[in-house]
Amino acid sequence: MTGATAFEAFVRKYQDMVFGTAVRLLGDESEAQDVSQTVFLKAFERFDRLGESPSAGGWLRTVTTNLCLNHLSRYRARWRLFSQRRPGQSETEPGYEERLVARGSQDADLERAQEHARLERAIRRLPQHQRVPLVLFHFEERSYAEIAGMLGVSLGKIKTDIHRGRETLRKLMVADDETP
Amino acid sequence: MKPPDLESFIHKRLSELPAPNAPGTLLPRIMAEAIGTGGSPRRQWSWPGSLWGPPAVRLAAWTVLILVGGLLLDWTSGGRIGYAWGVFLAAAEEAAIGAATMVHEAQVLWRVLLEPIAVYLILWVGCMLVFLALLWEALRSMLWEGSVR
Numbered sequence: 001m002t003g004a005t006a007f008e009a010f011v012r013k014y015q016d017m018v019f020g021t022a023v024r025l026l027g028d029e030s031e032a033q034d035v036s037q038t039v040f041l042k043a044f045e046r047f048d049r050l051g052e053s054p055s056a057g058g059w060l061r062t063v064t065t066n067l068c069l070n071h072l073s074r075y076r077a078r079w080r081l082f083s084q085r086r087p088g089q090s091e092t093e094p095g096y097e098e099r100l101v102a103r104g105s106q107d108a109d110l111e112r113a114q115e116h117a118r119l120e121r122a123i124r125r126l127p128q129h130q131r132v133p134l135v136l137f138h139f140e141e142r143s144y145a146e147i148a149g150m151l152g153v154s155l156g157k158i159k160t161d162i163h164r165g166r167e168t169l170r171k172l173m174v175a176d177d178e179t180p
Numbered sequence: 181m182k183p184p185d186l187e188s189f190i191h192k193r194l195s196e197l198p199a200p201n202a203p204g205t206l207l208p209r210i211m212a213e214a215i216g217t218g219g220s221p222r223r224q225w226s227w228p229g230s231l232w233g234p235p236a237v238r239l240a241a242w243t244v245l246i247l248v249g250g251l252l253l254d255w256t257s258g259g260r261i262g263y264a265w266g267v268f269l270a271a272a273e274e275a276a277i278g279a280a281t282m283v284h285e286a287q288v289l290w291r292v293l294l295e296p297i298a299v300y301l302i303l304w305v306g307c308m309l310v311f312l313a314l315l316w317e318a319l320r321s322m323l324w325e326g327s328v329r
Binding site for chain 2: 004007008011012015016017018019020023024029033036037040041044073116119120123138139152153163166167169170173
């Protein structure tokens with residue numbers, strides 16, 4: 001297997017995990033693609049050590065998380081000073097939710113896929129200060145203290161934000177369930 | 181719903197979620213960028229271990245190589261390298277004396293001019309650092325909070 005072919009197989013294997021982590025943290029598909037590309041280019045630079053390593057998944061997940069947090073704290077904060085984007089603005093664009101629904105072919109699968117798409121949409125609709133710690137807690141399985149350290153905010157604020165995030169998520173899910 | 185119930189409810193629902201699949205455009209985009217930057221994944225080249233051996237052997241080999249090389253060069257140049265080495269040592273000695281004089285002058289300046297106000301200076305710098313840290317913390321929290329609302 002040539003180097004390029006091996007790297008392509010490597011990207012195929014991990015792209016869903018990297019993109020999934022990024023899109024849930026950032027709540028924006030195009031930004032998640034940019035971050036995923038950067039992550040894989042970093043992996044490309046050290047592919048000789050990473051390619052066969054059993055810890056490649058963990059490395060990719062950590063780098064993705066760190067790049068997303070950097071992206072949120074550096075670039076988006078500056079950009080929003082000039083342009084206040086409302087959360088949910090990109091919901092009109094076709095995205096991975098539609099691809100998620102399209103995956104279910106049977107009725108039962110379709111129903112489950114629709115439910116998953118609603119849940120993904122609800123996560124995306126959360127405000128950033130609730131979504132980021134909530135995703136880190138529930139998907140990345142980080143502790144409250146770790147999250148507080150990563151985001152540079154107090155433990156109390158993290159607990160409050162995650163709790164509010166869960167409440168908001170539950171309300172959004174209920175509202176979605178009631179919407180025909 | 182109580183917080184522990186809410187946590188387990190949300191965790192159960194979220195753990196059932198499959199990882200979102202990456203868009204089909206991502207792989208070609210990454211490959212194009214990767215191939216554009218290097219052609220194939222970077223392989224780090226290293227010297228074969230047998231050429232170098234353990235660090236002590238490596239150090240000894242380098243020392244012998246430099247000494248023998250230096251002597252050979254000196255011999256082939258008719259002693260000019262030895263002469264140049266002597267000139268270099270003399271210049272280095274002169275530079276060392278100059279540096280020692282500068283240090284002495286700096287010590288005198290410190291005792292006469294700066295030492296009497298050192299305490300006030302340190303206190304002032306400390307206050308400024310505390311002020312800057314507080315300002316930085318306030319700006320950072322404003323930016324973080326500003327980015328989420």
